Amino acid sequence: MQVNRIPVLSDNYIFLLHDPQQNTAAVVDPALAQPVLERLAELGAQLVAIFNTHHHSDHVGGNRQLMQRFPEICVYGGAEDRGRIPGQQVFLQEGDRIKFAGRVGEVFFVPGHTSGHIAYYFPPTVEGETGELFCGDTLFAGGCGKLFEGSPAQMLDSLSKLRALPDETRIWCAHEYTLKNLQFALSVDAQNQDLQTRYNQVQAARHRGEATVPSQVGIEKLTNPFLRWEHPSLQAAVKAQEPVKTFARLRGMKDQF
Ligand code: ZN
Ligand code: FE
Numbered sequence: 045m046q047v048n049r050i051p052v053l054s055d056n057y058i059f060l061l062h063d064p065q066q067n068t069a070a071v072v073d074p075a076l077a078q079p080v081l082e083r084l085a086e087l088g089a090q091l092v093a094i095f096n097t098h099h100h101s102d103h104v105g106g107n108r109q110l111m112q113r114f115p116e117i118c119v120y121g122g123a124e125d126r127g128r129i130p131g132q133q134v135f136l137q138e139g140d141r142i143k144f145a146g147r148v149g150e151v152f153f154v155p156g157h158t159s160g161h162i163a164y165y166f167p168p169t170v171e172g173e174t175g176e177l178f179c180g181d182t183l184f185a186g187g188c189g190k191l192f193e194g195s196p197a198q199m200l201d202s203l204s205k206l207r208a209l210p211d212e213t214r215i216w217c218a219h220e221y222t223l224k225n226l227q228f229a230l231s232v233d234a235q236n237q238d239l240q241t242r243y244n245q246v247q248a249a250r251h252r253g254e255a256t257v258p259s260q261v262g263i264e265k266l267t268n269p270f271l272r273w274e275h276p277s278l279q280a281a282v283k284a285q286e287p288v289k290t291f292a293r294l295r296g297m298k299d300q301f
Contacts, residue, residue, distance in 0.1 A: 045145040045166065047176060047216060048087075049255060050079050055220045056102050057257055059178060060084070063145035068092045070144045072164070072178045073218055074106030081113060090114070093144060096121040097180025098161040099128035103218060107131045122153065124160030136162055154182045154206065156199030157189030165209065175213040177261075179206060184217045185259035186242075187225030188270040190299065196292035200273065207271050211262030222246050222256040228301045229269045232281040232294065238266040269294055 048060040052075050059072040060083050070093035074080050084091055091114045096104050099121070107130040111117060120142060123135040136142070138153035142164065152163040163179040181189035182199075183206050191199055206215075226243045233239055242263065246256050265271055272278050273290040282293035 045147050045176070047214075047258075048083055049216075049257065050083055051220070051255070052076050052079050053102060057216070057218055057220065057255070058106075059216050060087075061144055062087055062089055066145070068145070070095060071106075071110070072216070073097055073103035073180060074110055075102045075104075077106035077109035077113070080106060080110060091117055093117055093142075094119045094131075095142070095149075095164055095178065096125070096129050096132070097163060097178065097182075097218070098122065098158045099125045100158065100181070103180060104129050122160040122162040124153075124155070125158075126160075128160065152202075152205050154179065154202035156191055156194035156202045157181045159193040161189075161194075161202070163206065165213075175210055176216060177206065177209060177213050178216045180218050182206065182217075183215060183264070183268075183270075184219060184225055185215065185222040185256055185264070186229055186246075186268050187221055187298065188268075188295070191295060196295060197288045199295070200288055200291045203271060207261065207265060209261050211260065211265070213261040214258040215260060215264065216258050220255060220257060222259075223250050226267070228298050229267060231301065232269055232297065233267075233272070233275075233277055235277060236267065238263075242267050 046062045050058040056075045061070045067089050069089040072095045111131045119131045120134040121129040121132045123137050136151045140151040142149040147166045149164045149166045154163050166176040273287045284290045
């Protein structure tokens with residue numbers, strides 16, 4: 045399974061999963077249809093599935109047009125998003141499994157950004173393969189999604205599930221927010237050497253016009269403040285100790301940043 049990253053709108057990424065053996069493809073969160081159709085044409089691949097993480101228009105905006113062009117495709121989304129995802133046919137819950145390109149994807153229910161948000165995780169199947177996580181707007185490189193429809197406790201629980209994945213897991217998040225996220229991270233975790241190093245790398249990459257997605261679970265655990273609620277330096281920065289309170293204050297500070 046090859047992952048193609050398609051930048052669209054101001055800072056969204058669409059991910060096109062390609063199975064070169066079958067010449068099939070599946071798309072994660074098609075904000076728009078046209079850039080997906082163009083990439084499919086380049087690959088000479090047939091679209092068989094849409095995997096949506098949540099109902100926001102910058103994640104489902106291309107669903108209808110892709111369904112018109114490929115009437116056979118299957119549209120997946122979270123069970124709690126029933127009625128909110130255009131064309132949805134499959135209603136997924138925590139622990140459900142999906143298949144693409146000989147890989148089995150596991151579904152995580154990760155509410156917080158929205159009440160029905162899910163993530164798709166494809167564990168490695170053979171030696172040397174990496175796990176692939178498609179987490180929409182739940183976990184970002186250096187940050188996390190805003191709490192539009194969920195509580196800090198819910199989001200903390202959701203992020204705990206993603207943090208528990210193997211360090212090498214690649215994180216395909218849906219927005220290029222990394223530099224801004226790390227600026228905030230430095231404001232609350234200034235002494236973190238790994239964070240300083242990462243900030244410099246990301247800044248250089250963005251100057252060169254490069255994407256910073258995918259990230260990996262290991263580097264997020266070292267540098268993302270929204271995965272580090274147990275860390276004394278962060279607890280001190282927000283003047284709290286209890287996990288939910290620490291997380292809630294961090295999220296509130298980021299909203300004002
Ligand atoms: Zn969203
Ligand atoms: Fe989004």
